[in-house]
Amino acid sequence: MDISMEKDRNMKEVKFNSKDILSQKQENVQIIKAENVQPQQVRETLNKHLLLLHRTAKPVAIQETVADSFHGGVAFKNDINFIPAGADSTCEWKEPLSFLRVELDPQTVKEIADKENLSSRLDLSYYLRNQDYKMQQLFLWLSEEVEQGNP
Structure with a gap:
């Protein structure tokens, strides 16, 4: 899987364990389900809009910078992030x-x-780490579709 991320001295391309990745790519959307992605620090300039649903069972301390604005805190299960295309972001x-x-x-x-x-x-x-039940449900339905191999 190729997620392009800018590299500098302290930041690397995100590393996924291939057995933990379930990915579905259509022309206009890509869905990536990742489990137990190891601790790291990454940076990317997005060319697509990004929606991300946190799925870690326990809270995880996380530091994010989006559009030069720092956001430290804790990601809880079912928190949702949205980062628009063109935004620079880092995450650790x-x-x-x-x-x-x-x-x-x-x-x-x-x-x-x-x-x-x-x-x-x-x-x-x-926006980072918001709770939205309807969006959570949509994410879960998408995840089920990907797991079943449906486009």
Whole structure:
């Protein structure tokens, strides 16, 4: 699996154990389910919108920087992050981390928003570690579809 991330002296490309990755890629969306990703520090400039659902059973201390804004804290199971395409982000954690990552093509999101007359209300500001039951459920349904091999 290829997740491109900028490298500098202290930051590396995220390393996944291939047996713990379940990935489904369509033209406009990629879904990655990762279990027990080892502690590390990563940096990336996103070319797609990122939605991430934390799935680690116990709380994990995490430090994130998005768009030059630092956010230290604790990620709890079912916390959701959204980081828009084009944003620079870093993330560091010191315990194994599990998550479901959904990458969305920004042009497709824009086209859908335009079609549904939602462009004026579309907020693409980042947020970290929010709880949203409906989004959690959508993530879980996506995860089940990927596990069953359904596109």
